[in-house]
Amino acid sequence: MKIFTAAQIREADAFTIREEPVSSTGLMERAAGKCAAWLEVQFAPTTPVYIFCGKGNNGGDGLVIARLLLQKGYPVRACILQHSAKASADHTFHLQLLQQQYPACLYEIGAQGDFPVLPAGAVIIDAIFGTGLNKPVEGWMAGIIHQINDQRAIHPVVAIDIPSGLLADSSSLHTPVIQAHHTLSFECYKLAFLLPENAGFTGHVHILPIGLHPDYITQTPTRYHLTDREMIRTIYHPRDPFAHKGTYGHALLIAGSYGKMGAAVLSAKACLRAGVGLLSCHVPQCGYDIMQISEPCAMCVTDEGSTHSAHFHTLPDGATYKTIGIGPGLGTQTATARSLERLLEHYQRPMVIDADALNLLSVYPYLLSRLPQGSILTPHPKEFERLFGTAANDFDRLTLLSQQAVHLHLYILLKGRYTAIACPDGSLYFNSTGNPGMATGGSGDVLTGILTALLAQDYTPKAAVILGAWLHGYAGDLAAEQLSQEAMTATDIITHLGAAFRHVI
Numbered sequence: 001m002k003i004f005t006a007a008q009i010r011e012a013d014a015f016t017i018r019e020e021p022v023s024s025t026g027l028m029e030r031a032a033g034k035c036a037a038w039l040e041v042q043f044a045p046t047t048p049v050y051i052f053c054g055k056g057n058n059g060g061d062g063l064v065i066a067r068l069l070l071q072k073g074y075p076v077r078a079c080i081l082q083h084s085a086k087a088s089a090d091h092t093f094h095l096q097l098l099q100q101q102y103p104a105c106l107y108e109i110g111a112q113g114d115f116p117v118l119p120a121g122a123v124i125i126d127a128i129f130g131t132g133l134n135k136p137v138e139g140w141m142a143g144i145i146h147q148i149n150d151q152r153a154i155h156p157v158v159a160i161d162i163p164s165g166l167l168a169d170s171s172s173l174h175t176p177v178i179q180a181h182h183t184l185s186f187e188c189y190k191l192a193f194l195l196p197e198n199a200g201f202t203g204h205v206h207i208l209p210i211g212l213h214p215d216y217i218t219q220t221p222t223r224y225h226l227t228d229r230e231m232i233r234t235i236y237h238p239r240d241p242f243a244h245k246g247t248y249g250h251a252l253l254i255a256g257s258y259g260k261m262g263a264a265v266l267s268a269k270a271c272l273r274a275g276v277g278l279l280s281c282h283v284p285q286c287g288y289d290i291m292q293i294s295e296p297c298a299m300c301v302t303d304e305g306s307t308h309s310a311h312f313h314t315l316p317d318g319a320t321y322k323t324i325g326i327g328p329g330l331g332t333q334t335a336t337a338r339s340l341e342r343l344l345e346h347y348q349r350p351m352v353i354d355a356d357a358l359n360l361l362s363v364y365p366y367l368l369s370r371l372p373q374g375s376i377l378t379p380h381p382k383e384f385e386r387l388f389g390t391a392a393n394d395f396d397r398l399t400l401l402s403q404q405a406v407h408l409h410l411y412i413l414l415k416g417r418y419t420a421i422a423c424p425d426g427s428l429y430f431n432s433t434g435n436p437g438m439a440t441g442g443s444g445d446v447l448t449g450i451l452t453a454l455l456a457q458d459y460t461p462k463a464a465v466i467l468g469a470w471l472h473g474y475a476g477d478l479a480a481e482q483l484s485q486e487a488m489t490a491t492d493i494i495t496h497l498g499a500a501f502r503h504v505i
């Protein structure tokens with residue numbers, strides 16, 4: 001699914017009005033109709049509905065919702081916030097309709113003291129500002145936003161299109177924003193919804209299709225995408241009926257150290273469950289028995305080091321190993337770093353770099369530019385910060401992420417609720433699967449195994465990272481469904497990988 005900027009959404013709006021054709025007021029009627037239908041399912045007709053309307057088109061949506069719910073018998077109060085002397089044309093049109101049909105429902109707010117006393121059980125609809133917000137909200141309008149937020153413990157708050165005060169494409173950090181329980185957003189996600197700093201504002205996001213013109217949606221290029229099952233299906237390729245174990249590549253996993261062999265085992269198991277043809281694991285001597293006993297499907301190569309690997313540079317060459325996954329439980333010894341440096345002198349295929357291998361790169365940053373082009377880095381936010389520095393807010397972090405991916409010709413996957421995948425071509429994909437149950441030890445090791453397996457099977461790095469993140473998250477969702485987010489472990493993600501693959505097919 002494409003993620004459009006506020007400016008592109010305005011263009012889509014204008015394009016639809018011109019090409020469908022539909023009148024501007026008609027499109028508003030359609031959008032608000034979807035919201036009213038959603039509200040009717042959620043709330044009984046006896047529910048008092050307080051709709052706070054700004055003077056732009058978001059407020060216009062609110063006025064149409066008011067009329068439609070009044071027609072269904074809901075007790076509605078439309079509170080118009082007089083933040084500006086002028087109103088948009090569509091707002092004015094729908095206000096006149098409401099004035100003619102239901103004049104008693106209208107109520108004006110021109111100061112913070114005008115905030116109405118809400119009856120028990122009332123639902124608050126936030127139609128103050130939408131994608132037309134052009135600066136932080138200040139003064140008495142900020143006061144109204146705070147008053148609505150003060151009510152959220154007792155009254156449900158539903159935001160129309162976007163919580164008021166939230167900018168769609170840049171940071172709203174430290175500014176007043178509505179904290180909604182639900183956001184009914186038109187046609188597509190806004191970038192702001194996907195970033196952790198805004199987690200407290202949208203509540204549950206419901207995307208309501210309003211029939212924006214399909215030609216605009218398909219033809220307009222965007223930098224940001226949210227992965228969905230349709231996209232994943234176009235990436236996945238089924239296996240060849242004449243395949244043999246050589247068809248799907250021989251991968252090498254360099255992982256594990258004394259006390260952290262579990263990370264290597266989890267990675268290996270995930271790699272095998274994600275379809276690799278052959279897997280060799282390079283482990284220190286202390287890990288040999290552990291690996292051989294835990295995973296008989298993998299071959300095992302031991303390092304000269306007893307507790308840490310430091311001699312893996314001598315082994316791999318591009319002819320033997322299709323790809324390498326390196327990092328889980330590896331440790332950050334200086335000798336390990338030296339071995340990584342020497343490995344990079346001759347191994348040139350895209351690799352997967354995670355965990356301690358990322359920590360080594362942050363200590364020896366000159367190695368970053370020596371990584372094979374197209375390699376995949378999988379940092380969590382702290383690892384990212386150690387590698388590339390801090391950012392003032394999540395939008396700036398996204399810019400930094402993308403700049404580094406382009407500059408270094410790497411795929412950088414930044415873990416989070418919506419894992420962000422930055423590509424060397426400047427595009428950015430947010431992963432839509434996964435849940436907080438996956439924020440547990442070993443989850444990242446599983447991802448490394450999956451990505452390594454997909455690279456070994458000749459998926460391009462871009463396809464591997466998008467498909468791998470999706471499968472990892474989806475397997476985690478299935479595990480949580482069966483076991484609960486609390487009880488699931490990284491092992492359960494591996495157990496559910498098969499079902500995740502079946503869901504794609």
Ligand SMILES: NC(=O)C1=CN([C@@H]2O[C@H](COP(=O)(O)OP(=O)(O)OC[C@H]3O[C@@H](n4cnc5c(N)ncnc54)[C@H](OP(=O)(O)O)[C@@H]3O)[C@@H](O)[C@H]2O)[C@@H](O)CC1
Pocket residue numbers: 009010012013027028031054055056057058059060061083084086087088128129130131132133134135136137138141160161162186210212
């Ligand atoms: N695109 C679609 O598909 C469809 C879109 N639709 C709807 O249209 C919405 C976008 O509407 P919009 O463009 O009229 O902008 P909106 O958010 O109502 O705000 C503009 C008003 O706010 C004011 N204002 C701004 N910032 C301010 C501030 N900080 N503090 C105070 N005032 C501030 C600004 O004042 P001005 O800057 O002009 O003085 C102006 O009065 C969109 O979110 C969706 O709900 C649907 O109806 C149909 C399909």
Ligand SMILES: [K+]
Pocket residue numbers: 058126127128129130159160161162163164
């Ligand atoms: K809103």
